[in-house]
Amino acid sequence: MTEMAEPSTPALFRDHLTEARALAEQAGADTALLDELSDIAAHADRAAVRVAVARGPVRERARLLEALAGHPVLPPGFSADLPVLVSPAAGDVWEVRTDLGWEVREGPSALDDRGVDAVRVGSPDLPGGVEFLLAPEGGGAPHSADAVLLPVAATAAFTLSDRTFLRELLDRGLAPDRVLLALVHTGRVDEEERDDVVQYVRERARELSPELGLAVAPPTGDGLADTLRAWLAGTVGADPGGARARHVAHRLASCLDRIGERAAEGEREAEAEGRRLAEAAAAARIEHEDRLTGFDLLREDVRTRRNTMFERLHDDRDRKRRQLVSDLLHDLDRNTNPQRWWTRDLPHRVERSLALWNEQIRLKLQPGAAQDLRETDEALHSAFGLRLRVPDHPQAGYTKVEVSVPDADDLTDLARRRVVYRVAPSGAALAAALLVPGFGPALVLAASVIGTTLGEVRLRTLAQEQRQTVRGQLPALVNTEFDACADAAWSELEQLYRFLEDEVGRSREEWNRRGHPLPAAAASGPDWSDIAVRTRELTAGVLAQAGPVETRGAGN
Numbered sequence: 001m002t003e004m005a006e007p008s009t010p011a012l013f014r015d016h017l018t019e020a021r022a023l024a025e026q027a028g029a030d031t032a033l034l035d036e037l038s039d040i041a042a043h044a045d046r047a048a049v050r051v052a053v054a055r056g057p058v059r060e061r062a063r064l065l066e067a068l069a070g071h072p073v074l075p076p077g078f079s080a081d082l083p084v085l086v087s088p089a090a091g092d093v094w095e096v097r098t099d100l101g102w103e104v105r106e107g108p109s110a111l112d113d114r115g116v117d118a119v120r121v122g123s124p125d126l127p128g129g130v131e132f133l134l135a136p137e138g139g140g141a142p143h144s145a146d147a148v149l150l151p152v153a154a155t156a157a158f159t160l161s162d163r164t165f166l167r168e169l170l171d172r173g174l175a176p177d178r179v180l181l182a183l184v185h186t187g188r189v190d191e192e193e194r195d196d197v198v199q200y201v202r203e204r205a206r207e208l209s210p211e212l213g214l215a216v217a218p219p220t221g222d223g224l225a226d227t228l229r230a231w232l233a234g235t236v237g238a239d240p241g242g243a244r245a246r247h248v249a250h251r252l253a254s255c256l257d258r259i260g261e262r263a264a265e266g267e268r269e270a271e272a273e274g275r276r277l278a279e280a281a282a283a284a285r286i287e288h289e290d291r292l293t294g295f296d297l298l299r300e301d302v303r304t305r306r307n308t309m310f311e312r313l314h315d316d317r318d319r320k321r322r323q324l325v326s327d328l329l330h331d332l333d334r335n336t337n338p339q340r341w342w343t344r345d346l347p348h349r350v351e352r353s354l355a356l357w358n359e360q361i362r363l364k365l366q367p368g369a370a371q372d373l374r375e376t377d378e379a380l381h382s383a384f385g386l387r388l389r390v391p392d393h394p395q396a397g398y399t400k401v402e403v404s405v406p407d408a409d410d411l412t413d414l415a416r417r418r419v420v421y422r423v424a425p426s427g428a429a430l431a432a433a434l435l436v437p438g439f440g441p442a443l444v445l446a447a448s449v450i451g452t453t454l455g456e457v458r459l460r461t462l463a464q465e466q467r468q469t470v471r472g473q474l475p476a477l478v479n480t481e482f483d484a485c486a487d488a489a490w491s492e493l494e495q496l497y498r499f500l501e502d503e504v505g506r507s508r509e510e511w512n513r514r515g516h517p518l519p520a521a522a523a524s525g526p527d528w529s530d531i532a533v534r535t536r537e538l539t540a541g542v543l544a545q546a547g548p549v550e551t552r553g554a555g556n
Contacts, residue, residue: 013248016542017041020256023535026526027262037255043144044248047129048087049236052145054135055165060151064182065132067225068149068232071125073132082119084134089122096120130232142169143251146244147178147236149228154186154197158204166208173250175243176209180231187219194219249546253539260535267528284517294383295508298376299501305372306497313365313490320357321482324350325475332474336459338466339411350478354485361489369496376500386507391499411466 021037043050051068053061058081062074065086073086095102097118126132135142142148148169152158158181170176181201189197198216205212213231217224236243328349335341377388 012545013044013245013252013542014041016252016538016545017044019534019538020252020259023259023531023538024255027259027266027528027531028526029259029262033255033258036251039144040248040251040255043251044244048131049129049147049244050131050133050145051147051149051232051236052133052135052142053149053151054142055137055162056151056153058134060153060184061134064149064151064184064228065134067228069123069126069132070225070229071123073121073123073126074134080116080119081136082117083136084119084121085131086121086123086126086134087131088126088128089124092124093120093122095122143172143174145174146247147180147232148174149180149182151182151184152201154183154189154194157183157197158201163204163208166205166212170209172254173247175246176211177213177235178243178247180213180215180228180235181205182224182228183214183216184224186217191219246546249542252542256535256539256542260532260539263528263532263535266525267532270525270528288512288515288517291384292508292512295504295511298379298383299504299508301379302372302376302497302500302504305376306494306501309365309369309372309493309497310490312368313361313486313493316361316364317357317482317486320353321478324353324482325478328474328478329471332467332470335467336463338463338470342411342470346474346477350481354481357482358485358489361486365489365493369493373496373500376504380504380507384507384511386511388500388503388507391496411469412462 017037017040021034021041024033024037053065053068055061058079062078066072066074069086074084094105096105096116097103097120098115102120133142133145135145150162150166152162166179169179183198183201186194186197198214202214205214213235215224215227215231328346331345331349332338332341335345373388373391380386380388
């Protein structure tokens with residue numbers, strides 16, 4: 001068999017392969033695609049022309065391999081369905097591949113070892129520039145070969161699995177004239193049916209491509225080797241570099257299509273993720289605004305608590321001053337000197353009542369206000385994780401009120417009049433007895449009694465009139481003094497509630513400044529649009545570099 005020219009892959013293809021791998025890695029391609037790119041690169045850089053013998057029984061593939069090589073290349077009885085690569089070598093070499101890598105062994109006995117998944121044979125009898133691959137059943141190795149020989153048994157001619165295998169080879173860019181079907185075992189078919197079988201295989205092959213080659217083994221089995229070697233030297237050996245370039249280009253374009261699909265999928269995913277993040281951000285903003293209303297509700301709750309406390313204070317104030325006015329009026333009704341009661345007793349009574357009430361109201365309301373402070377702080381912490389600041393200590397408490405009653409011109413001190421009204425009648429009667437003749441003791445006594453009685457009547461009348469005057473002014477005086485006391489007590493409570501309301505507002509601003517919790521941003525991914533554009537441009541460049549598919553018919 002003649003020496004084959006060494007196929008060469010232009011340097012531009014190597015650049016294309018490097019760029020394709022970079023795009024694949026940038027797009028996060030799976031291991032299978034990266035492995036295929038590595039396989040394509042190895043195919044492109046392979047020095048020898050590789051011819052794969054695929055499908056069929058192991059011994060049938062081995063016989064065709066030996067027919068192509070022109071001499072036996074495998075030991076007798078070899079039946080392991082493993083990939084076997086037969087390459088030119090300076091001497092006979094037998095290697096096996098295990099998990100530990102390639103190891104040199106002495107002959108096929110190494111196949112008995114467990115874990116062997118490939119065999120490599122070196123033979124000095126092979127022509128230079130060509131290597132043969134005995135491809136295992138179902139293996140993908142033929143896709144990286146420069147030519148494929150497919151044995152087809154005449155007794156089971158061109159099955160569906162044969163058709164599927166060939167279609168896959170052609171779809172991966174292998175030129176159809178680099179595929180040869182070898183119709184074997186024709187002697188096992190009745191002579192009258194032999195031509196029909198050949199015609200059936202030829203028609204089925206032409207349905208896939210008219211360039212598919214067909215070599216028919218004679219019934220005796222002799223003569224097939226010459227046909228195979230002629231195909232190898234002619235069709236396969238002619239322009240091996242150009243055929244390989246087109247094959248590599250087609251395979252690379254197929255990988256680029258997958259990268260482009262990955263880029264399109266990534267772009268769709270990125271857009272969907274962008275929409276999801278936008279929707280999540282919008283939802284987060286809405287939730288943030290809704291959460292802010294929680295501060296408003298909390299501040300409104302503080303106002304409600306404040307108003308409730310204010311009403312309690314005023315209700316207690318009104319009750320206490322009504323009671324005090326009633327007690328004072330009752331005391332006034334028993335007092336015979338309203339003027340002295342107004343100016344002396346009343347201020348003391350009011351001051352004492354205010355002091356007592358002030359102490360009572362503070363003991364009653366301040367614990368409630370402190371409870372409101374604690375509950376507001378807990379509500380703020382539970383909802384927003386914030387705490388109120390410690391409020392300033394209230395200003396000094398109740399200051400004693402100096403009660404001063406207004407001057408009343410209508411009031412006079414009845415104590416002096418009482419002396420006059422009680423002493424004057426007796427003195428006048430006595431004077432009359434001394435000065436008026438005939439004014440005896442009986443008249444003196446009668447005059448004294450009448451005068452004293454009239455004086456007492458007058459005193460009671462004056463006292464009643466003054467009581468009426470005091471009655472008119474007493475409620476206003478008590479209300480004024482209690483209002484002043486209540487205002488003093490309320491100022492401390494109001495200071496606390498004002499602090500609470502301001503603190504809720506301050507906390508709201510603090511929480512709002514933090515911003516609404518945006519969803520975690522998507523990890524920065526590749527520029528899918530750029531990958532898609534570069535992939536399309538690279539595909540166009542690869543196919544343009546390969547040129548149109550050119551085939552040479554094998555002659556059917």
